[in-house]
Amino acid sequence: MSSIEKVAALVRLGQYLSGNDSALQTVKDRAFQANGWFTHNFIDLSLQNICRYYLDESKLNSWLSGYPAPTASPRSVGIVAAGNIPLVGFHDWLCGFLSGHQVRLKLSSKDTVLMQHVIDKMSEWYPQYAQQTLVQDMLKNCDAYIATGSNNSARYFEYYFAQYPHIIRRNRTSVAILDGTETVAELEALADDVMLYFGLGCRNVTKIFVPEGYNFEALIQAFRKYAHLADHHKYKNNYDYNLALILLNGSPYMANDNIILVESGSIFSPISVLHYGYYTSAATLAEELQASNDLQCLVGHGYTAFGNAQQPGLSDYADGVDTMQFLTGL
Template sequence: MSRTEKVAALVRLGQYLAGNDPALQTAKDQAFQANGWFTEDFVNISLKNICQYFLDEARLNNWLDGYPAIPAISRSVGIVAAGNIPLVGFHDWLCGFLSGHQVRLKLSSKDTVLMKHVIDKIAEWYPEYAAQTQTQDMLKNCDAYIATGSNNSSRYFNYYFAQYPHIIRRNRTSAAILDGTETFEELEALADDIMIYFGLGCRNVTKVFVPENYNFDNLLKALGKYDSLADHHKYKNNYDYNLALFLLNSSQYLTNGTILLNESPSLFSPLSVLHYSYYTDAAALTEELKGNEDMQALVGHGFIPFGAAQQPGLSDYADGVDTMQFLTTL
């Protein structure tokens, strides 16, 4: 099928995912039963963003215009998908689908239901595509690989896939630089960047940098937008555990009863904890963060707007590696 036909198929998928089909609702319910972190609210946010930023016809065509035509020779591409947030592997599958390669997809046990529902729906509508994507438990004898995992698993991926063209991704996270002039509305938008998906995504802000003598009152109030997360038992268990550690270690912390703020040099923070550090030179800090290989997204005035960290576009590639360029030039 031509590029035009594939784009049309994806636009149809977007219309389906934005609707209220009973089969889609069943898939959402089953996804939550399989993974308690995939609440309906957060699944709906993921679907909304995918439909708006990935499956819009104009956005798709503008994005594809920047790449060579679909290769004449189809390769088999093994994709090891992550499962930390709903449909996190969708963009890799989308790139494989549009590039015309045979996609061999190893799904995460944490995000099997939703990804399979998307793939099965495309196969149902377009039987000629059914063979292009296959889900497999083991990925062997592929021509190229894309794998996403932890820092530890990335070492194994590099070992096993070294002789093949590959993209290997590791742990990343995101941060925000505050200058103290933020409005309360901007801080509430920042709360989205921090708390959506319980903070489990690489685009979730896990650390904020603030000027000296910064007053955290408004930030804590803004984070209260997500007080309902304290009713989620998995999240609450993490909050209680980390609070106990701070108390036992006599560590200083701030809290609004739902999230803990702790001063720390680390970009990565435990679930239910937001790290912070003070800065004096914003320009030097910006250069340092932009050169940090652990950084996925930087939020703040002059950077990604507050509230937009979880709304990546088609060209916002994980780890900054252009997946579509990789696939179209195999």
């Protein structure tokens, strides 16, 4: 398939994923049954963003214009996909598909249903493409690897894939810098950055930095936008557990029914908890954060706009490593 044909195939996929086909609705149900974190609302949001930012014809053509044509000498690329949010491995698969390599994909047990359906649907429509993506439990003897996991699993990936070209991704998270001038709308948009997908994504904000003397009242009120998450038993269990730990430790905290704010030096926070810290110089802080290997996205005035953290485009590569450049350079 040429690039033109592949873009057309992806546009068709976008039309399908944004529609109401009964088979797709059944797959959504199965995905939620397999993973209780994948609620219908969050599956729909993920599909909506994929269709809008990844599967738009003009966006795809503009993005691809910056890279060489698909290789005439395809390699086999092993991709170890994450599963923290619905279809989080889609972008890696997309890059492999468009670069012309054979993708050997190891799906996360947390996100098997949705990705498998996408691959099956493409194979049904385009039988000539079916062998370009193979879902496998073992990824041996590939020519290159892309693997996403925790800091612990990354050490194993580095060891096993050391002799091959590779991209190894580790734990990352996102941070917001507030200056105290944020509007109610911006604070509610920040709530999206924190709460979407229950905060499980690397682009979810898990810590905010505020100036000394900051008044948290409006922020806590804005987070009531997600009061309904307290009705989700898995999320509520995390909320109750973390609140109990905070109370047992006698730590100061602020909370409403769905989020707990705790001052902490760590930019990583557990589910249902948002860490905060103070700063004296926003510019110095931003420079330090952007130099960190733990940061995926910086949100705030002058950075990623509030509410946009979970809307990455085709060029917003995980860990800042250009996946398409890596693949087209093999």
